Amino acid sequence: MAKETRIILKNLGKIDPMKIEDAVAQGGYQGLLRARGMAAADLIQEVKDSGLRGRGGAGFNCGQKWAFAAAAPRNEKYVVCNADEGEPSTYKDRIIMENDPHRLIEGMAICAHAIGSRQGYIYLRGEYSFLSGVLTHAIDQAREAGYLADFDITVRRGAGAYICGEETALIESLEGKRGEPRYKPPYPPTQGLWQLPTIVNNVETLANLPSIVDRGAAWFASLGAPSYPGTKIFTLTGDINNPGFYEVPTNTSIQDIVYGFGGGIPGDLALQAVQIGGTSGAFVPPEMLDTPLDFDSMQYAGLTLGSGAVFVLDETRDILEVVTRIEAFFEHESCGKCTPCREGTPRLVGLLEKIAQGQGSRFDLDLAQKLGRNMTITSLCGLGMAAPVPMLTAMQHFPAVFTDQVSIKTSEEGSPW
């Protein structure tokens, strides 16, 4: 049985999240105290050196992002925790917030010290409104105990929009507007919330900071894959014996996740495909199971690490049907601002449905592919760019699923040109 490496989740099961003294007894806020004793520039260097990269999907070097905000010549800056966690099959951030909220608060306060911020926000997805109490209680306790110093945190709720996981859309939502992304540049570290320097970091990213500062950059950099160090919490769903969440070093392979932790497929069925990174992630065939899950290995293989969700499909599943449902998700969640995503997502659904019903031609298949590719290079934000990826990777790795559906039509139709 594979063993987890619990660093982010080290307090799971050992503390009562409503009691700050439990968290403190386990070493909570030690990192923050050490951070406050460092100059901001040194702290930022430490985080850079740790190699910590964003755990929300973009994978940008965390310290580098902080450096931009720290350098911005403004007095008012914001630390925003992205707790929008809308990626289907992902719930790791919820686990962190439910069980160890102080760890998140500590991470935010460390960031605040680094960039010179006095106000933080936790943008909590509306579907996690029930966590509002836990978080507010923890913030109150931290404030009373004096840990926050001149930094304060307010919990703000989302209201059911996946797009608000995108940092600029999140910022728009915090400003009380429709959650529509902004074009970049400018980037949030220089112009974010209310056009002021803002760091938007994922919950899991922030939850890494206490250990990094407490135990040092070199320690963290030695864990997992060199280019994407540390641990990652994976959530395992689908046709798997042991669904759940697992914190493992980043150089763990998909194989280990599925068979080691996941216990393989129920009923001894064959694995057909694994989707990594959430609903916008790539579909991976069994041959690619040895790929390590770190960001760069995945990118090199043409895959995305994303949120770290692992969704398993056995041999009985209709991949075309699953892909169609996924593209319908994106149609529902598209904000509607830019042409390729707003108009493209329903077109993808329409074409896939047509193909699934046996009414599609080779032309429709080619069009879906062409459209998908165009969305990945012309959309305004990451949602439009990522939306076609499940379909495109499924077409790439499981072509027969699609071509089988169109072979009937091709023989009847000539070229559309």
Place this chain on the structure above:
Amino acid sequence: MESSDIVARYSSMPGGIIEAYHDLVDREGFLSQEAIIAAARCFGVSVAEAYGVATFYSMFSVKPKGKHIVRVCRSAPCHTAGSATMVDALQEQLGIKIGETTPDQRFTLELTECVGQCQATPVFTIDGEPYPGLAPNAVGAVLESYLQDGTGKEGR
């Protein structure tokens, strides 16, 4: 309590209109025109903009709904785990189709995308309270618990 009173709680919160809308929806089930106009006034935005916010987010509606909102997740992991069967069970128990409200205005049945409870699929929620990994034949008992007024795990 008037809409304007509910909204006023957040008047000093920059960008607080979404928080105000949450409270309004909790209380009235939807965002009425009066509520939207009150919110616009309170936060110094135009009614058009306040309406644009009200119609953007899935958790808000400008049309009245039933007392309890039942939402079935249809995202990929729940989909493969049998959300369709769950939908059938709920439609049968409630006697309505997706998008409809029971004649006694007690339940509205909707679909939703992922609510982050994928540890046990399929998932449905009632008033935001998640019910993950239940068998279709268990939904009856859950719905029953909402039949007494101010019920479920958290009263409303």
Place this chain on the structure above:
Amino acid sequence: MVNLTIDGQSVSVPEGTTILEAARAVGVRIPTLCFHPDQSIKANCRICMCKVGESRVLQAACASPVYEGMTVDTRSPGVIEARKLNLQLLLANHPQDCLNCIRNGACQLQDLAAEFYVRDNPFEIKSRHMEKDFSTPSLFRDPDKCILCRRCIEVCSVVQTVNAYGMQGRGISSIVVPTMGEKQIESTCIMCGQCIHVCPVGAINEVEEIDKFMEAVADPDKIVVTQIAPSVRLAVAEEIGRRTGELSMESFVSALRHVGFDYVLSTNYTADLTIVEEGSELLKRIKENDRLPVITSCSPGWINFCETFFPDMLEHLSSCKSPQQMFGALVKTYWAEKMGADPSRIYSVSIMPCVAKKYEAARPEMNASGYRDVDLVLTTREVGRLFRLNRLDFSKLAPSQLDSWMGNFTGAAVIFGTSGGVTEAALRTAYELATGELLEDVEFQAVRGRENIREAEIDMKGTKVNVAVGHSTRAARELMEQVRSGQSKYHFIEIMACPGGCIGGGGQPLTRSDQQRAERIQAIYLEDQAQQLRKSHENPQIKTLYDDYLGAPLSEKSHQLLHTHYHPANNRYAVPGWNPQATN
């Protein structure tokens, strides 16, 4: 300076320049759609995509600042294909009935389809199946044609602070709607028509009434008379492919006769009249310290704005009707008498740069003549269509003069077309009326210019008169907030709803930039300088009107025919005292 390469060409531009701007410097005009030179960057159409460096992901040229060493590809086949596919997505969710659309030939989407040699569409053609909104008499919307560029929302909320438009829904269901998705007439819309100018396609247009005109012309019983507004006569040249001002008045009059008008008169005449009446009203109210400041009332878009957002301030408005409505009242009374014509046969048409005038003409109280004073309002654009319908060859038209009794005008009337013009015209007359002295230099430079609000202090032989000029209803709001709070220091305020004044009106030839407005304004001032008479009260036909008919300014007859009243709009979205900040 930043050095970069565009399509292999080296170019050097200041820091902060976008790819779009830099490309123009080397003769490369990257196609755009949502981009508008006078508005914020939208970057939502995704037409202006370019390849930058080796990146697979393309960049929007309108929103991408250049950096040192950047290499940009604006025209390789892959880039063009990427743009074209986005264009085809838009076209596939758009009515395919260009042949029936007002914007046929004047549509940016159509232009792009032609430029991209679109011959078919791989996507199935769909439609939103939404109803057209004809609830206002001035403009109508066709939501099926909307491409969601959001320019209308910006002009209405930022430039005009009217906030009649907003977004509804998300994703493929998103659409621009009036306020809360109701009909346009129930929103705060003031019918200024600025949205028409910024709409790149046929989603918002004027209510076209050429059929009514044709019916009137065909009716042998009708005497079809027209009045031409000051702004129209210079800009109408743009409708026939010329530069603004390059159509002589004589040719214009001749053309109007050719398309069917029996008599051609001029609103400029009643503009002069308005000055005499309003100038007298102003001096009277200054003397009596009565409800100052006096605020002009000739812009119906502004009147709508005032009735909607400042219904508690209506007493400040001049009671004078607009020149259009003064004309309407007189043509079926005074003019009919002079011509020996039966007023019931007169069909009074005005040619206006304005769409709000269609609403103004239909206001129930505008019937001082005993009939509807102005039967029909045609915009400059509709007149352009009449010219094209009749295939007039302007090089061959015999010149023709305006008809009698209500055709003469002075330079003071001409400048009504530009923001600041009414004020300047009023001052030319008020100065002489108040001081009894000859005004040597008629040009009041202080009230000219481009700023949204300008002010001047005019010394009338010891009496100081403070005037303010505002254009765009954003300026109106600012000035009116001052009036409401009792902090307005002015005796007289001129407000024009449209940026630039009437030359930028909602009915003018499609106005794509402020630069176009500036050119029209320049032409107006030149026209004024070319006039022999430049002060309203010197207009001999105005003198005749008073001598023969009205008696004196502000006489009982003047009041009956030439003055009006206003009423609060009671719009529930616009409560007095509440000022929604226009957000960008």
